[in-house]
Amino acid sequence: MCYDRYVAICKPLHYGTLLGSRACAHMAAAAWASGFLNALLHTVNTFSLPLCKGNALGQFFCEIPQILKLSCSHSYLRELGLMVISAGLVFCCFVFIVFSYVQIFRAVLRIPSEQGRHKAFSMCLPHLAVVSLFVSTAVFAHLKPPFMSSPSLDVALSVLYSVVTPAINPVIYSLRNQELKGAVRKMMTRCSPDA
Template identity: 75%
Template sequence: MELKDGVAEMGRAEYSLLTVMAYDRYIAVCKPLHYGTLMGSRACVRMAAAAWASGLLYAVLHTANTFSIPLCQGNTVEQFFCEIPQLLKLSCSDSYLRELGVLVVSACLMFGCFIFIVLSYVQIFTAVLRIPSEQGRHKAFSMCLPHLAVVSLFLSTLTFAYLKPPSLSSPAVDLVVAVLYSVVPPAVNPLIYSMRNKELKDALRKIIQLVQCQHQ
């Protein structure tokens, strides 16, 4: 249960951070002159704290509910963490309806974040298409597309994990999907977003050159 709590918190926090990143890109593209004011260090700390707090609250609610669910089909979960759909399969009581209620509320909140991300990118792409120079458009797209790719991966795999038909459910498929939405997005986030940093690129280039020299 502790592992499920941690994964649930990271998943919810990850989605909140992706929403904050969409807002960051909206400000950078649509209101660049106000970026320093709206996205200062204090604002970033507050938004990051709110993301982690929402993840913690989400995990606590689910953990409190799943602890009260009686299990009558064993206690073995064919997953590398106690994923909620897997736990509900082991339940033999109507008390799992409370957990489904929490899931519905969570889905509504996530849908609200999804609408926010979509509206942000509609305005972003509208602003990008108005940029006269091709270099300016390329710079804006290079900033937004990696984030959009991570959001798409996270939402598509998460939706498939929770809404897939029973005919497509199997331990192997469930495990792969769970890894895709719980491990891959947080793992690739630092790589994708930091690779736009010139100093990091220079440091990475020096490391590669050093490794090549040692092998020669």
């Protein structure tokens, strides 16, 4: 998504050639394949862990850090290694996204019209905020030190990156729709006590 915005803002004349249907299909296939491989590795490794402390988790979300708490003493080191590798890959992707947005913001700041800059920033900043929220909460949830662990913090972090983040994206893109904005304003004026 950031590459799409980067090409649209920084190289608009090359948009059709750089982001054709073939390039989009390759990017989508790479994302799906890497996500599937990551999930498969974690699943296989997690199911191979011997559980010494029963199999009851203390929360609704059945996540890797919670399962690691139930495993035997040194058998979880492989999974921790996989989690560190996954976090490293996510961090590399995040650095690529930030680098792309730095290039985008440099190009946007050169736009002479105030309206053009506002439109470009309103298109990019929500995406960057959602990606930052997702990456930071997911990495913190999976790599936080054990002494910071509490059931309420674990649930809050899990909800933030698995429920809130995917729900924010459609809301952000829906609010760009002028008809929806008008309907929300109309509803707000009807609900206000002055009306």
